[in-house]
Amino acid sequence: MITTPNWQDADTFYEQLLDAQVNLSPEQQxxxxxxxxxxxxxxxxxxxxxxxxxxxxxEAG
Structure with missing residues (x-):
């Protein structure tokens, strides 16, 4: 398991992740x-x- 940062453009991924959940109910999210x-x-x-x-x-939670 890779535990060190292994992202390509993490900021864009994070924005896409948030944008994909806009206007979704908690159940839909x-x-x-x-x-x-x-x-x-x-x-x-x-x-x-x-x-x-x-x-x-x-363990992280």
Whole structure:
């Protein structure tokens, strides 16, 4: 799992992420985030890396 910054234009990504949720209800935002997580997980594809990411996210919260 990569834990150091590995972004290409992080500011633009963040803006796109916020813009995609404008005018969505809290329920729609939650569904959007769930779909996005699944799409990104599919891009990663490696079950071990995904497990590490889940654990890291859980520990960070």
């Amino acid at each position: 939650q569904a959007f985030c769930a779909r996005l997580v699944l799409l990104l997980a599919n891009q990663v594809g490696d079950a071990a890396v995904l497990t590490e990411c889940i654990q890291a996210a859980r």
